[in-house]
Amino acid sequence: MARVLCINPWIYDFAAYNMWIEPLGLLTVAGVLRQAGHDVALIDCLDRHHPDAPAPRSRRDAYGCGHFTKVEVRKPEILAHIPRRWGRYGLPVTIFEKELDAQPRPDAVLVTSMMTYWYPGPFEVISRIKARWPDVPVALGGVYATLCAKHAETYSGADAVLIGPGETQALQWVAQVTGESRASKFPLGDVLPAHDLRRPQGYVAIQTARGCPFHCPYCAVHQLSPGGFVPRAPERVVEEIAWCVKVLGAHDVAFYDDALLVNAAQHIHPILDGVIERDLRVRFHTPNGLHARFIDQSLAQKMRRAGFVTIRLGLETADPDEQWREGGKVDEASFAQAVQALFAAGFSPHEIAAYVLIGRPGQSVDKARDTVAFAHQLGIQVHPAQFAPIPGTVEWQTAIAAGQIAADADPLLHNNSIYPCADPWAWEEFKQEVRDSNHALLARLEM
Ligand code: B12
Ligand code: SF4
Structure with a gap:
């Protein structure tokens, strides 16, 4: 049996808010290692409920969401031109070090990574682990490690950068560096993420596919x-x-799925039937947008009965040509039908919002205004989602061809808050318009 310490790093950014954040990938890997017989522990730098360093509370916190503690730190040179404060979000460093003091020396350390532009958090963790236990092998995995593998291999200081799904790789790597070879007792897709390693936050993240x-x-x-x-x-x-x-x-469950409603009859329907039959009193949230085209009357009613309270629908654009070019995952008619079905099932305009992607290469602000007007006509709010260029995607190539980002750009420049591919002023003004028109919409509907 090897002693494996898993670490969920801090976030370094201009802003960060806990919208049901859970290191689900790391907990999935931890679940696999644990059921294979390893001794697994977790330090979560984003623990808002740490007894020695509780995060700030506000009256607006709802459903387990809320702010992290922020400590302002010097901006990296490459972001010096951005007129915003940068900082580290999460546990104070002194508490993190105390957590390490309380740990027996591990045989191996696993560090996760999320957004590509959040890499300073994993780097800071790795450098602190190496300062304390220079001989303990450290592996880095997760979204940043996968999408920016070369950058991670060059700069992270990890002994290994493991790319892609980590279940099998982590088992193999731990065996390789510790000599403790354990086979999984169950099919890997059947092992539950180790949610229990985290201090209860009131919510959990679930991925159904x-x-x-x-x-x-x-x-x-x-x-x-x-x-x-x-x-x-x-x-x-x-x-x-x-x-x-x-x-x-847990009182709240956030779905982390990319396509929760696909194959609804075989998938989400039986899941929600199970929740209703077992009388699980829980609220469901979909911080990742849902595909509106799969929402019909019967699904909307079941979502209501099962306890959905936060519904986000991917709209992106209401322009039919653009929708077609994007692969036709949404169109005006099916979007409108979905919204009607949700209202008919009893959802309120406070519970539903459309995500509209903004700041894409070459995107027109006027067309985005039309998209907002379309959603508002249907009686739902709009949440603008700022575009982040991601290496390896088609749009990344478009952004490179347009000279908006360099192929080897520092991943800090992928940050959606700095509008890497668009004029920040135009889109910030647009966001203010959307905020105002959302308020006007809700005020009108409440009259
Ligand atoms: C859930 C989610 C969110 C959640 C938050 C998640 C969180 N914990 O922080 C919310 C809804 C808040 C969110 C927001 C955003 N997100 Co998001 N999100 C996701 C999503 C759908 C799932 C991530 C996840 O948890 N998956 C489930 C777990 C099981 O998978 P995993 O993390 O990859 O873990 C596996 C492997 O990576 C590996 N692994 C993980 N850790 C480790 C560690 C070790 C040691 C090893 C060996 C392996 C390993 O093994 C795991 C199991 O196989 C991904 C898309 C995706 N499918 O990955 C996008 C994704 C990460 N998001 C993305 C984007 C663009 C955004 C937004 C910018 C969207 C927007 N415009 O508003 C915002 C940004 C928020 C911010 N503040 O900056 C991009 C990434 C962008 C980037 N540059 O990195 C992704 C990839 C989606 C995309 N469009 O391609 N997101
Ligand atoms: S953005 Fe498109 S490809 Fe990516 S998860 Fe959503 S629907 Fe799927």
Whole structure:
């Protein structure tokens, strides 16, 4: 048995808010190592409920979301021109070091990474681990490690950068560096993520399927899930939700799926039937946009009964030509029908919003205004989602060809908050317009 320490790093950014953040990839890998017989521990730098360093609370926190503690730090040179403060979000460094003091020397350390432009967090963790235990092997995995593998291999200081899904790789790597070879006792897709390693946050993230059958030009899902779209067995998903609710005390569940509603009859319907039959009192949230075209009357009603309260629909654009070019995953008619079905099922305009992607290479602000007007006509709010160029995608190539980003750009420049491919002023003004018109819409609907 090897002693494996897993670490979820801090976020370094201009802004960060906890919207049901969970290091689900790391917990999945931890679950696999644990059931194979290794001794696994977690340090979560984004733990908002740490007893010695609770994160700030505000009256607007809802459903387990909220702010992280922020410490302002000097901006990296490459971001010096951005007139915003940069900082480290999460546990104070002193608390992190105390957490390390409390750990016996591990045989191996696993560090995860999320957004490509958040790499300073993993780097900081790795350098602190190496300063304390120079001989303990450290592996880095996750989204940044996969999408920017060369950068990670060159600069992270990790002994190994493991690319892509980590279940098998982590088992093999731990065996290789510790000599402790353990086989998984169950099929890997059947092992539940180790949600219990995290201090209860009131919510959990659940993923019911890997990958996505669509091919949007700006999305990296096919690099991250090279095995294609792989749904889990609905009964295993219900079991996981039941465990999180009954044993871990979760009240809120955020779906991390890329395509939650695809094959609805075989997938989301039986999952929600299971939730309703087992009377799991929980609220569901979809911070990742849903595909509106799969929402009909019966699904909308079931979503309502099962406890959905945060519904985000991917709209991206209401322009039919652009929709067609994007692969036709959404069109005006099916979007409008979905919204009507949700309202008919009893959802309120406070619970539903459309994501509209902004700041894409060459995108017109006027067309985005039309998209907003379309959503508002249907009676739903709009949440602008700022575009982040992702290496390896079609849109990344477009941005390079337009001279908006260099092929070897520092990943800090992928940050969606700095509008890497567009004029920040135009889109910030647009965002303010959207905020104002959202308020006007809600005020009108409440009259
Ligand atoms: C859930 C999610 C979110 C959540 C937050 C998640 C979080 N924990 O922070 C929310 C909804 C808040 C979010 C927001 C955004 N997101 Co997002 N998100 C995702 C999503 C759908 C799933 C990630 C996930 O948890 N998957 C489930 C786990 C099981 O998979 P995993 O993390 O990859 O882990 C596996 C492997 O990576 C590996 N692994 C992981 N850790 C480790 C560690 C070791 C040691 C090893 C060996 C292996 C390993 O093994 C795991 C199991 O196989 C991904 C897409 C995707 N399919 O990955 C996009 C994705 C990460 N998001 C993306 C984007 C663009 C955004 C937004 C910018 C969207 C927007 N415009 O608003 C915002 C940015 C937020 C911000 N503040 O900057 C991009 C990445 C952008 C980038 N440059 O990095 C992705 C890839 C989607 C895409 N369009 O391609 N997101
Ligand atoms: S539908 Fe969503 S997850 Fe699927 S390819 Fe498009 S953006 Fe990516």
